[in-house]
Amino acid sequence: MKILLYLEAEDFLSRSGIGRAMKHQQRALDLMHIDWTKDPNEDYDILHLNTYGPNSWKMLKKAKKAGKKVIFHGHSTKEDFQDSFLLSNFIAPFFKMYLMRFYKAADLIITPTEYSKSLIRSYGINCPIIPISNGIDLAKYSRSEAKEAAFREHFKIKPGEKVVITAALYFKRKGIDDFAKVAEKMPDVRFIWFGYQNLWTIPGWIRRLVKKNHPQNLEFPGYIAGDVFEGAMTEADCFFFPSREETEGIVVLEALASHQKVVVRDIPVYNGWLDDQSASMAKDVNGFVRALRDVLDGRVDKTAEGYKVAQSRSIQHSAEELLAAYQEAYDLKD
Template sequence: MAKILLFSEGKNLFSKSGVGKALEHQKKALGLNGVEYTLDPDDEYDIAHINTIGLASWRVLRSAKKKKKPVVYHTHTTSEDFRGSIKFSNQLSVIIKFWAKKLYNSADYLISPTNYTKNLISSKYVNNKEIRVISNGVDIKRFSKNEELGRKFREKFGYSDEDIVIISAGLPFQRKGVLDLVEIAKENPEYKFIWFGASSIKNILPKKVKNIIENPPKNVIFPGFVDEEILLGAYSSANLFFFPTYEENEGIVVLEALSMKLPALLRDIPVYEDWLKNKKTCFKGSNNAEFTKHIEYIINNNTSEVTENAYEVARERELSKIGIKYKEYYDYILSKEEN
């Protein structure tokens, strides 16, 4: 049986990002399916599965090539996804694209988390590369409604049972729609908003985003990166999950909300087009006026049919099933390499 090198670099930063969560999911998905893996590039391995695009990743790729080991690159990073994040990200995105293209084209095989990302990579990044679509997945056993954690969450943040609580999660980038959430919060002071994400990075954020995090409206909280139990409590107790991102390659936090049967309000962007349907498995808006209408509808109506349908979408992406897809792809790669 194949042994896989799972490689990600920059653990301190990436551990609090979607890429860090994706690595945790890969480890769990492979473990659930009895696939042996290592995180150490100096170990013996049969396939290198790389998640990041830094210099250490480039060295691992080159080392794998020298050892004649096939390299699978996970296309988490795109120039489009990087824009609107940290200071000077729009200018740096040109370098990100150049470097991502170099690494992705140097790999033997690619994985994209959605059809949207696959199409983006195949049209703008690589030449005639095989790309397999495999979701980052979600731990539906862990991300399951917990009344006790929900109660503790409300107590911790001083919310009453009557308060309408709207949550979001992710690094607080402008690209993620953090400024839009704050604008909606200002217009709806009767609702409570909370954005979970690593606010410890605020010094590398543009000034207007940093100012918002340091001086939010009274009905908005930025608690930063929190323990998973607090996040589970928020998902369990909130009235809705609001994710107004402008660009995404999948959105693990969206899958978590679906798994928790929490109504999800998303921006209507291409990444969700083929697998999340408006008013069937989620709610979609294109601007703040539409978001506000959806918020009012979700709060005042029974959305259980939508959330039950959404849960089925999460179940299709449960980590044990994702592990089977990884295993099938690894087996396919090794059989192809042998021929």
């Protein structure tokens, strides 16, 4: 059995959650010793699509015509498209219709959580839908004094300075507005938003917030990967992720795998795998402030239980489930 992994616009998406999920798939296939390629010109048995662009549609039609099985990875829903790019809320209903063309044409759909499965099923999709976590490479996020030093040096972190971080695109859906409001209410704490988004693809108020309309204790250094970011994940005092909608939230898994204290918005996507024993949860700005104060003042530490969640969604577990999904797709009757 050979898998064709296809990610349209891979260079553009490499820094996104979808891009990281694609890398996780490659790692999982290697762990399971499954033959795979990214070259559409090679022979294959199953097409695993990660994107929904025009070239992806051509690949899907070509695969079906050749009698190949097609798996579509449900990274996206109408719900998590909203509150993102300019005009996204206006476009969202049409985006849903467009997505459904792919979902209806697939032989099997993989999606990261039971929550995202329920959304896709509510669209009227009848093919098998299997929830499989994007997975996390636990070893990659183990503590490293060198990486932590790289983070401290890069940001000139002072001794005793409290630092709260997050990582996301500049979207309202990601909670960028609440992140700024929380920072404003906690002027003694340093807030860092890792991530980048072309400023002309987002609403003007977010563009202005990123460029100048934010508290002095909040900074937007852009996209930073490697030692500095991985050092931040273990060295910062808390990872705060106020996203309003996710299909899973890979960065949350990365934080949990880093033995980091985590504060998230209490939203349905976490039902069944993340709870108030493994992460602090709140619903609004005042709740976030209280949760962060509890963490920063040492009253709350859920890192041990949080790491158990990361272990349960390790790349090894995801790899085993992915192998079973490929076998199910391969065995499906036309």
